[in-house]
Amino acid sequence: MRYESWGRYPKARHRVIRVADRHQPVSFQAGLRYLPFGNGRSYGDVCLNDGGILLATRGLDKFIAFDADRGEIACEAGVLLADVLEVAVPRGWFLPVTPGTKYVTVGGAIANDVHGKNHHARGTFGAHVLSFELLRSDGTRLDCSPSENVEWFSATIGGLGLTGLILQARLRLIRIASPMLTGEAIKFGGLDDFFALSTESDATFEYTASWVDCLASGSALGRGHFIRANHASEGTPLRDHRRFSLPVPVTPPFSLANPLTLRPFNSAYYHRQARERVATQWHYEPFLYPLDTIANWNRLYGPRGFLQYQCVVPKADQRDVSRTLFQEISRSGEGSFLAVFKAFGEQPSPGLLSFPRSGAALALDFPNRGEKTFALLDRLDAIVCEAGGRVYPAKDARMSAEMFKKGYPRLERFRNYIDPSFSSSFERRVMMRLA
């Protein structure tokens, strides 16, 4: 197991303590700084603790109970969402909220309050957590739920591992009749089309999201493919999907996503769907977890790694602000193959530092080309900040302390819940009190 983040930037050095027994997890020593580490799928430095201790939680991988009648599952915090699906799907249950990879731990999903393509329908991961057990460095164990230790519950959801170590959690699942999803892939020509489609689709589809061509400009600004789907009501038997994964065995010496490859790829990808609207059926695996089929895809960005940028801009001016963002990105010539655009719903997020809020969210990767890339992201920050939006910590490696503070007004209240012995590179970079 490599103790680095998914973007492989920044680099950090740690002492690792492996946690394997939820009854006697770890004996905390005074003066040291700890941070839980799940499966390392966050991108920047929220999972890093340079010079400190990482509490590796993958040893906490046991299920505790599964009530297949009520759809409630209890497990240790190091269990992967992939494991939950392996147990739940054959019995007709599914995760109500899942991020774009299933290789995140339950603890990590809570700590980042992850969201998925159905945010408009079901909100964030934290909204479906029934309870969890939090261990503080002074040995205190807190049972947290919407009705018990409520403040700790909302501080820890989206709390980036800073409030303590989550040992176990209980989750609510949703009923499914089939592992398949039925829906449509729609080719659209620009931003206005996207917002029209989004409004229309969010009312009747569980999952909606778009891939957008971040390099298109002019009248084609924001063109892309819109996918929308619902769980199928019957048909294919509930059986484990055959695991098929193409590994990326080595890191190429340069990023495979660069200006020479990006423009023609995006163009070809946009035009690959000839018809405007294609009705189709997907197994949940390639629909919800397209990148999981390429193991270690983060290596394609070369040894310097990449920077993920995900922001949300408030609903009020989302059209204009999105336009400005896309123009800025297109002008730069930088970007990734996979820019995802989605409208978030109105559900309030349960965590003090949760990222999702109603508005439009954009996520994309940038190969780390040094100064140019950082300058572009700073310009994007300025646009987002002025519009009253914010950037997602789980993906961030470079936003400024001021940017974070402006985007997360509940930071001051959150500080009361940070465990004195817990710290992260992210916290030291952006959460320190400004002079």
Place this chain on the structure above:
Amino acid sequence: MKRIVIFGAASAIALEAARTWAKEKASFFLVARNAKALADIADDLKARGAAGVATEVADLSVLEGLEAICDRALAHLGRIDVALIAHGALPNPSDCEASVVKALDVMRLNAMSPMALMLKLRLVMKAQGNGTLVIISSVAGDRGRPSNYVYGASKAMLSVLGEGMALELAKTGIKVLVVKPGFVDTPMTASFQKGPLWASPRAVGAAIASAVNAGKSGVLYTPFWWRMVMLIVRFAPGFVVRRM
């Protein structure tokens, strides 16, 4: 549905093999020293699909009680389709050299206890007419090396016992699988520096479950390439092995 007894059920490798079988809705009888660990493992296997999990807390280095444990497992399960013997300890070599008692304790737990179970379960399975006996040995038993010869000797005993038994039972429906892992990243090897040659308990456990399900008998090196490595080690001249 398979009826499975596991000795040393808290072993990381055994747990992973058990998880594969739990998914196939097997029933289990688990034996280990630590009651709390057994309870947690039982919950885990049940959540993953096990049809039933019974447990017995026992110190498997106490040889006198072993046959009775097997009888209880058989009584509970009705029959034993798979018996997985996974208990054992990796001692500090200098402790064994300094103390004869300590070395004998290691042999009792790692070698005598599994042998007693293997001989008893052989009788049980012969009476049934079928079954698979799985013993976790190690590549360390393939040749005596300076760094851990007491551990190696205990595993060598299991290997010879198992291989002989597999051949003796070849004409019956009973399989004996001698598993020889290389370096595995488990609590037993927590103090070792890990490298590219190290396997995960998940990989080894899955390989065991797979081999058992395929009806394999005889020696299983896992990962497979240890067979080639040990062939070389086995025939290497003394001055080479002196450094191992």
